[in-house]
Amino acid sequence: MSVRRLLRQGGLGVLAGLALAAALLCGWRVQAGAGTLGLDLTLRSASSGELEVLPAAPLAHVSALRPGGPPLTGTMSVRNQTGLPLRAAFRAAPSLHDTDAALWLELRAGRRVVVRDPLSRLRGSTGGLRLRSGERRELTVRAWLPAGAASGWRGRIVDVSLVPEVKPA
Amino acid sequence: MNLKRTRKMLRTGLALGLTAALAGGASWSAFSSTATNGGNSFAAGTVSLSDNDAGQALLSLSGAKPGDSQASCLKATYAGTLPASVRLYASATGGLAPYLNLVVTRGTDPAASFPSCGGFTADTTNYIGQGAGVVYSGTLAAFPSSYGAASDEPLASSPESWTQGESHSYRFTVTLANNAAAQGLTGSATFTWEARNE
Numbered sequence: 525m526s527v528r529r530l531l532r533q534g535g536l537g538v539l540a541g542l543a544l545a546a547a548l549l550c551g552w553r554v555q556a557g558a559g560t561l562g563l564d565l566t567l568r569s570a571s572s573g574e575l576e577v578l579p580a581a582p583l584a585h586v587s588a589l590r591p592g593g594p595p596l597t598g599t600m601s602v603r604n605q606t607g608l609p610l611r612a613a614f615r616a617a618p619s620l621h622d623t624d625a626a627l628w629l630e631l632r633a634g635r636r637v638v639v640r641d642p643l644s645r646l647r648g649s650t651g652g653l654r655l656r657s658g659e660r661r662e663l664t665v666r667a668w669l670p671a672g673a674a675s676g677w678r679g680r681i682v683d684v685s686l687v688p689e690v691k692p693a
Numbered sequence: 694m695n696l697k698r699t700r701k702m703l704r705t706g707l708a709l710g711l712t713a714a715l716a717g718g719a720s721w722s723a724f725s726s727t728a729t730n731g732g733n734s735f736a737a738g739t740v741s742l743s744d745n746d747a748g749q750a751l752l753s754l755s756g757a758k759p760g761d762s763q764a765s766c767l768k769a770t771y772a773g774t775l776p777a778s779v780r781l782y783a784s785a786t787g788g789l790a791p792y793l794n795l796v797v798t799r800g801t802d803p804a805a806s807f808p809s810c811g812g813f814t815a816d817t818t819n820y821i822g823q824g825a826g827v828v829y830s831g832t833l834a835a836f837p838s839s840y841g842a843a844s845d846e847p848l849a850s851s852p853e854s855w856t857q858g859e860s861h862s863y864r865f866t867v868t869l870a871n872n873a874a875a876q877g878l879t880g881s882a883t884f885t886w887e888a889r890n891e
Binding site: 607687 | 697701704709731742745747748772804807808809
């Protein structure tokens with residue numbers, strides 16, 4: 525085999541390698557996704573000495589809450605275990621404050637709305653529920669992202685604890 | 694011949710260079726994409742213990758005579774995020790404390806309503822050999838007066854770590870001793886449950 529022939533074959537090999545490399549590099553690119561991650565939300569209740577709140581386990585959980593989507597709903601029961609009538613309010617304690625503007629919460633006792641506000645307004649206790657000594661009430665909790673919700677919810681994982689705060693009624 | 698060989702080598706080198714440039718460029722494109730991780734948060738845990746007395750006294754004896762007794766119950770709830778041990782101690786004042794016999798029993802009360810013991814059920818464990826659930830039996834004067842003097846609930850030899858949402862009810866039974874020296878004396882006490890994460 526002559527040197528010239530070897531060089532010609534080498535040149536063809538280089539060209540073939542070039543073509544193969546280009547094909548592989550272009551073909552193996554991962555296409556960008558078009559979707560967005562939702563909000564991973566867990567609602568929890570917390571008992572205090574004065575107010576027994578059940579269940580102790582998480583009230584509700586959703587793994588992909590999105591603006592305009594169906595709300596996350598849970599129920600909890602609260603009971604005044606003191607010897608006095610109490611006014612019970614609730615404060616939201618999120619594990620992350622990114623969703624404060626976007627996420628809305630509602631607490632409802634029967635038909636009565638106890639509180640309905642974005643998370644940012646629930647850092648201090650709001651609303652109020654009067655409970656006689658030993659009285660138990662069922663509360664419905666709803667959480668949702670309104671359509672067109674502000675940013676800060678995409679891909680977030682947030683635990684929101686509803687912390688009771690009481691004072692004598 | 695030398696010129697031809699030189700051209701061939703140049704072509705080969707050019708092809709190799711192009712391949713390297715393309716591969717390098719593609720690799721650069723692949724490795725130069727970015728990913729962000731936002732929303733990192735940092736928060737310290739909490740130790741939080743509260744009870745259901747709403748500021749009311751647990752026990753009250755007035756004009757008592759020997760053998761008079763009162764029982765009341767209190768429920769303590771732990772809401773902290775960190776596990777904690779709990780100790781119970783009291784600050785007692787007045788001359789009557791040595792003549793007040795106190796029995797503290799730990800248990801549960803699913804329908805607690807301070808200071809009623811209507812739904813109280815004592816723990817089944819005989820912690821100190823004084824009966825089911827009893828964690829203290831003695832005079833009020835001898836009750837541990839500080840965190841250091843008290844032991845972890847319910848028993849020093851088998852301390853329990855309280856976790857979030859855990860609650861225990863305590864029944865306090867106080868009885869005036871049959872001792873003439875107690876006549877006319879008074880006393881008061883403040884009971885404290887202290888949780889510490891250690």
